[in-house]
Amino acid sequence: MRKKLTSLLVGLGIAGSTMLATSGSAQAHGYTDSPISRQQLCGNGTVRNCGQIQWEPPSVEGPKGFPARGPADGRICAGGIGRFSELDDPRGGNWPTTKLTAGQSHTFVWRITARHATTDFRYYITKDGWDATKPLTRADLDPQPFLSVPFGGRQPGATVTHSGVLPQKTGRHLILGVWTIADTGNAFYACSDVRF
Template sequence: MRNKLTSLLLGLGLAGSAMLATSGSAQAHGYTDSPVSRQQLCGNGTVRNCGQIQWEPPSVEGPKGFPARGPGDGHICSGGIGRFSELDDPRGGKWPTTKLTAGQNHTFVWRITARHATTDFRYYITKDGWDPTKPLTRADLDPQPFLSVPFGGRQPGSTVTHDGVLPRKTGQHIILGVWTIADTGNAFYACSDVRF
């Protein structure tokens, strides 16, 4: 009887630890809706053959600290999550693009399906001359974000908007949105294909 009770308590303790270990990442989810992200294009059916991301567009969560840390090169758009690797596939440079005007103001929109304390939102863009037929790497991006929005640990609402001036670019680019969570080791990643 004593062994059964000990086993039961040990099992409950392990289950509780597992729940605590995973609950931090399960509380926050989101993606960019403007410009539309790859995961949103898969989720709304605009792009087919997307694998599991079509059912989980707000779940591209990977390690925070980008660009020094975070998902590895070639796996940035998926947040380094193997089951979402379709987001890293450049599809021959043929992802649908959002048309933008360089140097103009744009309202960036995040859809938040589960709120979490937030450090900041940052937006990076590819360098001129990058190759849209290859998976995204850090070397493809301008090293500094063109827009940073500090959030001071506050929780965002279900829709978050940021106004910012678009960089002076021409042609096709990727805008990488990074939503950094304050109280976990993770951030959310969203790649949006755009054309200036």
Template sequence: MRRKITSLLLGLGIAGASLLATSGSAQSHGYTDSPVSRQQLCGNGTVRNCGQIQWEPPSVEGPKGFPARGPRDGLICAGGNQRFAELDDPRGGAWPTTSVSAGASHTFRWRITARHATTDFRYYVTKDGYDPSKPLTRADLEPQPFLTVPFGGRQPGATVTHAGALPQKSGKHLILGVWTIADTGNAFYACSDVTF
């Protein structure tokens, strides 16, 4: 009897620890919905065959420090997270795009499902000649973000908006949004396909 109770308590302890371990990272998530991100397109059903990301659009979390560190080339849109590999599939360049105007001001919007101390939000755009039918690499992106919004360690609200001028581009491009977390080793990644 004593062994059964000990085994039961041990099992409950392991289950509780597992629950805490798996729910820890689930507390801080977010994604862009302006321009619409690939994970939102999967989450709202606009794009099909998306795997697990369709149920977890705000969960694209990976190592911070982009572009010097962070997800490997070809795995950037999924934040290096293999569970969401469908986000790195270029789908032959057929991801739906958001129409934007070169040089115009755009209001970027993040949906934050759990708040976290924030270093900044950064936006990168692909270089001229970008091929949307291939997985995204660092070499595809302009080396500097076209917009950086410092946050100084503050926690964002449920919705974060900030306006910035779009770069001078034409045709199909990809905007990579990176939300850098201040008090963990991670950042959130959002790839948005656009047409200038």
């Protein structure tokens, strides 16, 4: 009887571990909510035909070290994850945009569903003349982040906010948010389409 009970408990433990390993919430981590990211637009149903990212908006995790390393050009918005490739599809330049005012302060918001020791949060923006109908490349971005927020290895809370002055831009642009994790080889990526 004891052997059967032990086998049952082991079986339940394996099944439970498998469920946690494959469920979206167990693998979730974080995304930008302001300005709203492509993955959140998919997750909340604003944008359709998004594939798997609609169930896992916080899971866009790829290699850290951007821009020297990290996801390949054309695969940046999906963090280099093939199953989230819909985030790299420019959709003819028709992703919904958040209206921003150039030169003004903006509060950036991340929703964190799994806390990680953090190196920093960095924000890049596309150059003037960027083509919104093509997948994002490093050459499309200003080389330096317009906002960097060091975190010194601390763990963030469930919501992280930082204020920063927006660059002087006009028209449609894309902001790439990069949340760099301190104790793994990865970072989280979030592309937000904006209009100044």
